[in-house]
Amino acid sequence: xxxxxxxxxxxxxxxxxxxxxxxxxxxxxxxxxxxxxxxxxxxxxxxxxxxxxxxxxxxxxxxxxxxxxxxxxxxxxxxxxxxxxxxxxxxxxxxxxxxxxxxxxxxxxxxxxxxxxxxxxxxxxxxxxxxxxxxxxxxxxxxxxxxxxxxxxxxxxxxxxxxxxxxxxxxxxxxxxxxxxxxxxx
Numbered sequence: 001x002x003x004x005x006x007x008x009x010x011x012x013x014x015x016x017x018x019x020x021x022x023x024x025x026x027x028x029x030x031x032x033x034x035x036x037x038x039x040x041x042x043x044x045x046x047x048x049x050x051x052x053x054x055x056x057x058x059x060x061x062x063x064x065x066x067x068x069x070x071x072x073x074x075x076x077x078x079x080x081x082x083x084x085x086x087x088x089x090x091x092x093x094x095x096x097x098x099x100x101x102x103x104x105x106x107x108x109x110x111x112x113x114x115x116x117x118x119x120x121x122x123x124x125x126x127x128x129x130x131x132x133x134x135x136x137x138x139x140x141x142x143x144x145x146x147x148x149x150x151x152x153x154x155x156x157x158x159x160x161x162x163x164x165x166x167x168x169x170x171x172x173x174x175x176x177x178x179x180x181x182x183x184x185x186x
């Protein structure tokens with residue numbers, strides 16, 4: 001027999017527009033929040049650095065299935081590089097495979113990096129760090145969650161638009177095919 005889980009109401013302060021967008025896209029904020037909180041708080045009893053690392057790891061593991069489902073990555077932190085002694089922010093991303101950020105060798109950076117486009121003469125090496133190695137560079141969990149929800153909402157909207165465009169295009173092809181007597185005769 002399945003054990004009954006007692007639920008308790010929780011009030012979250014989330015930007016109203018984010019909530020409305022999530023609801024309009026069919027995203028169940030309660031279930032998503034419960035999954036993430038469950039993952040983040042499992043087996044965590046201390047308040048030291050290793051516990052914080054574990055919480056981030058659990059948090060990211062809870063997000064990965066959604067990142068894979070929607071085919072997206074999100075920014076979870078910021079590293080820094082330098083170009084002619086100017087500090088340049090480099091986003092740390094999370095996708096369903098894990099954490100990554102580009103690494104630009106000092107002699108390979110171009111002035112275009114100053115526009116934050118992060119373009120180099122060659123494709124940058126991709127660093128795949130562990131949470132423990134970049135802990136101080138990670139954004140606060142609430143900032144990550146907000147970015148995560150906004151990215152899913154935007155991707156969901158784009159996917160809906162593309163599906164509608166496909167349906168329209170397929171309808172047009174079908175109408176053209178049915179209306180073209182030379183195609184019907186073959």
